[in-house]
Amino acid sequence: MMNAFLSFITERYPDILKALEEHLSISFSAVILGTIIAVPIGILLVYSRVGWINSVVFFIANLFQTVPSLALLAILIPLMGIGMRPAILALLLYSLMPILRNTYDGFQSVDRGVLNSAKGMGYSTVQTIMKIQLPLSLPYIMSGIRITTVYIISWATLASLIGAGGLGQLIVSGLGVNKPEMIYIGGIGAILLALIADGLLGLLEGWLSRHFHQTRESAI
Structure with missing residues (x-):
């Protein structure tokens, strides 16, 4: 088994690298776009004065979580076809x-006293967000991004079922031709990719925390 495993890596490493590149492209595109959309919406909901809007937005976002992955992919195929999109x-x-x-x-x-102090110092809403709330809430936001990234990398293996490629293609192909080494490469690759991504995001969180340290100290 080990010889077959190593032989497959040696002979098919261009295909493995291509699958890895596709998996990275799919996963990180989804996470980056999700962050660009979700973070501003979350901030807007904090300042929303209409309570039912918050309920509706969270209901819709939570609704997507309840739809099975394969079902959602099947729904999107008639609308967008197959592939990465x-x-x-x-x-x-x-x-x-x-x-x-x-x-x-x-x-x-974020402590209300800190926000009141910022208001007393003449901070605008944008200044309060950028200089006070964003630095102080950074651990929460990064935690959400890290958890999401790990899940998305795992779920992206299903993208191969609609022709998007990725490491899941190795798993599906391995099942089809009864080659365990392909299944192992795809599965282990996805696990390692998730662990590496989580570690890198942890380093990014640490760097951002240090970058905002002075702001947090002045806020407190």
């Missing part, structure tokens, strides 16, 4: 809730 959109929809919830909770966790 529907796969990225499906994963994007799954990424919204955890990032949105953590952003909202992070901003809500």
Whole structure:
């Protein structure tokens, strides 16, 4: 088994690298787009004066989480065809809730006394967000992004079922031709990719925390 495993890596490493590149493209496109959408919406909900809007937005975001992955992909095929686009959109929809919830909770966790002090110092709403709330809520936001990234990398293996490629293609092909080494490469590759991504995001969180340290100290 080990010889077959190593032989497959040696002979098919261009295909493995291509599958890895596709998996990275699908996963990180979904996470980045989800972050760009969910973080501003979470901030807006904090400042929303209409309570039912928050309920509706969270209901819709949570609704996407309840739809099975294969069902969502099947729904998108008639609308967008097959390939990376529907796969990225499906994963994007799954990424919204955890990032949105953590952003909202992070901003809500900021001490009201700190916000009142900022207001007394003449800070505008934008200044309060950028200089006070965003730095203080950073651990919450990054936690949501890290959890989402790990899940999205795992779910992206299903993208191969609609022709989007990725490491899941190795798994599906391995099942089709009864080659365990292909299944192992695809599965282990996805696991390692998730662990590496989580580690890198942890380093990014640390760097951002240090970058905002002075702001947090002045806020407190």
